[in-house]
Amino acid sequence: MVVNYSTAENAVKEIKSGQRVFVHGSASTPMSLLRALFKRSVELKDVELVSITTLGDDLFNIPDFGASFFMNSLFVSKNVRQIVNGTNGDYIPVFLSEIPILFDKGILALDVALIHVSEPDKHGFCSLGTSVDIARSAVKNAKHIIAQVNKQMPRTHGDGIIHISEINTLVNVDEALPEVNYxxxxxxxxxxxxxxxxxxxxxxxxxxxxxxxxxxxxxxxxxxxxxxxxxxxxxxxxxxxxxxxxxxxxxxxxxxxxxxxxxxxxxxxxxxxxxxxxxxxxxxxxxxxxxxxxxxxxxxxxxxxxxxxxxxxxxxxxxxxxxxxxxxxxxxxxxxxxxxxxxxxxxxxxxxxxxxxxxxxxxxxxxxxxxxxxxxxxxxxxxxxxxxxxxxxxxxxxxxxxxxxxxxxxxxxxxxxxxxxxxxxx
The missing domain is CATH 3.40.1080.20 (Acetyl-CoA hydrolase/transferase C-terminal domain)
Known part of the structure; x- marks a missing residue:
């Protein structure tokens, strides 16, 4: 199967000022896509990021974050705590089980979803890997899907199977997932x-x-x-x-x-x-x-x-x-x-x-x-x-x-x- 890949820099050009962007969370945090997006900060204004826990300690440490982005967090992780408790972010109190309702009913209508998936199989199916949780609902509801395709992302069984035809832009990466040893x-x-x-x-x-x-x-x-x-x-x-x-x-x-x-x-x-x-x-x-x-x-x-x-x-x-x-x-x-x-x-x-x-x-x-x-x-x-x-x-x-x-x-x-x-x- 021939798969056409874009670069992260070109992929995130689809994101416009004023849009709401879902960010895949936990070990599936799409770091390459986020870093490419943050490099566009001078071109963007009022981009709202929505996510549960993300990993990557310094991922959001960019100059003048608030001039371009607003973190509307559904669960506050260490790397965005300072942002959420300042003027450039906030927190939405919600049961984890009810977050998909916010996407399904358009209460938090999603313009773009940045996701992190496994490589497609011979039938063109990828997996949402280590984080299906709220990501499956985000994929169903976002108007535009950008996927970071990673050969190091495990292919997991369950609800996280997604065909490449559901994805607007694919970006090929080969990077280790973030690790935490509790x-x-x-x-x-x-x-x-x-x-x-x-x-x-x-x-x-x-x-x-x-x-x-x-x-x-x-x-x-x-x-x-x-x-x-x-x-x-x-x-x-x-x-x-x-x-x-x-x-x-x-x-x-x-x-x-x-x-x-x-x-x-x-x-x-x-x-x-x-x-x-x-x-x-x-x-x-x-x-x-x-x-x-x-x-x-x-x-x-x-x-x-x-x-x-x-x-x-x-x-x-x-x-x-x-x-x-x-x-x-x-x-x-x-x-x-x-x-x-x-x-x-x-x-x-x-x-x-x-x-x-x-x-x-x-x-x-x-x-x-x-x-x-x-x-x-x-x-x-x-x-x-x-x-x-x-x-x-x-x-x-x-x-x-x-x-x-x-x-x-x-x-x-x-x-x-x-x-x-x-x-x-x-």
């Missing part, structure tokens, strides 16, 4: 939390894990478990050893039995090789993966997510530090609710008891301006390195005492005094 970030605190979480997970459970050191720590503590399944919005390298040793079999899932289901994957090259042409792993659209009806269909669904802080009633802030937008709502509430509704399911919030500077993450009140991502009515289990607090069915005072019991010892007296002020002075 396992290197696991410390003793994360391992202790991981062991407590592992004790809550029964054999034949179906797991969802968030991003970071704690999920990898939990996975490393599951080596003696049997017949676990995976249905998650994303996963990383920590899953691979459990597949290789037969701990993860997906045998007892009711949805997609025998398959690992995900929306996207971020990790090292080992992970990208693992998912490449692997029929055991299916990448599906996020409005399906994160649908609570689908999540709850699997028995013993376990959702493990983290938080920036949690107040004494169980309100979880996971997206902001006061008014500073740190990340996003993402899929936490999708899976927390889905797991709670699953037969034998367990929604878990797992977090260290303190910040790196020693401040308590269990607090009397969330910081002024902080967002409540998961309400106190949704929270069942909270885990720190000091144990497990079970909040479901407990009143406000009981919740406070349960959370104090897993707070760092140096903060417990202060928290107890706050409880007295709140409940004994009414």
């Amino acid at each position: 396992g290197n970030r696991v410390d003793e605190t994360a391992m202790t939390i991981g062991r407590f979480c592992a004790e809550l997970i029964e054999d034949r459970s179906t797991l969802q894990m968030g991003i970071g050191a704690i999920p990898d720590a939990v996975l490393s503590c599951l080596r003696d478990h049997k017949d676990l399944g995976i249905h998650t919005e994303m996963f990383s390298d920590g899953v691979i050893p459990l597949v290789e040793t037969g701990v993860i079999t997906n045998k007892f899932k009711k949805k997609h039995r025998g398959k690992i289901v995900t929306g996207f994957a971020i990790g090292t090259r080992k992970l990208y090789d693992f998912v490449d042409d692997n029929p055991q792993v299916v990448f599906l659209e996020i409005d399906y993966v994160n649908d609570t009806k689908v999540i709850r269909a699997n028995p013993k669904a376990v959702s493990i997510n983290s938080a920036i802080e949690i107040d004494l009633t169980g309100q979880v802030c996971a997206d902001s530090i006061g008014t500073y937008q740190y990340s996003g709502v993402g899929g936490q509430i999708d899976f927390m609710r889905g797991a709670a509704l699953s037969e034998g399911g367990k929604p878990i919030i797992a977090l260290p008891s303190t910040t790196k500077t020693g401040e308590s993450k269990i607090v009397p009140f969330l910081k002024e301006g902080a967002g409540v991502v998961t309400t106190r009515a949704h929270v069942h289990y909270v885990v720190t390195e000091y144990g497990v607090a079970y909040l479901f069915g407990k009143n406000l005072r009981q919740r406070a005492m349960a959370l104090i019991a897993i707070a760092h010892p140096m903060h417990r007296e202060w928290l107890e005094k706050e409880v007295i002020k709140r409940f004994d002075m009414k």
Whole structure:
């Protein structure tokens, strides 16, 4: 099959001032296309970029970004945090499962989509690779599609198959995907939390894990478990050893039995090789993966997510530090609710008891301006390195005492005094 390729510089000339441009995210961030676009900054004005997490630490560090571009973020990643919290960007609070609705209904009408795909096969089909999530909807709805075709992008099974006839412009690249090794970030605190979480997970459970050191720590503590399944919005390298040793079999899932289901994957090259042409792993659209009806269909669904802080009633802030937008709502509430509704399911919030500077993450009140991502009515289990607090069915005072019991010892007296002020002075 003969495929005609353009250069990145020529491809992005299709983007005009005032347009809204979708940017493929996570390990599929189309870096060559973005760098070519940013070189046109002097020619452009009011180009709105829309994306979830992107990788590439210095990717958006261009002079006078705000003179040409505006980052309208659906989930704030490290490389755009400063932009989003300044005058050249903003954040849209939205459940990850509902982002495709924004594209489908034209609430965020897309002029152009910049995507990153695998090489076409002999039939002309490419794959959206490591990130199907919201990208499939973006491709369906954008008026003009520009694809970075990369021989190092894994070809993944599921909803991410796209024919070259759907793509307006193809750009050939040969570049390594960005890598993140969450396992290197696991410390003793994360391992202790991981062991407590592992004790809550029964054999034949179906797991969802968030991003970071704690999920990898939990996975490393599951080596003696049997017949676990995976249905998650994303996963990383920590899953691979459990597949290789037969701990993860997906045998007892009711949805997609025998398959690992995900929306996207971020990790090292080992992970990208693992998912490449692997029929055991299916990448599906996020409005399906994160649908609570689908999540709850699997028995013993376990959702493990983290938080920036949690107040004494169980309100979880996971997206902001006061008014500073740190990340996003993402899929936490999708899976927390889905797991709670699953037969034998367990929604878990797992977090260290303190910040790196020693401040308590269990607090009397969330910081002024902080967002409540998961309400106190949704929270069942909270885990720190000091144990497990079970909040479901407990009143406000009981919740406070349960959370104090897993707070760092140096903060417990202060928290107890706050409880007295709140409940004994009414």
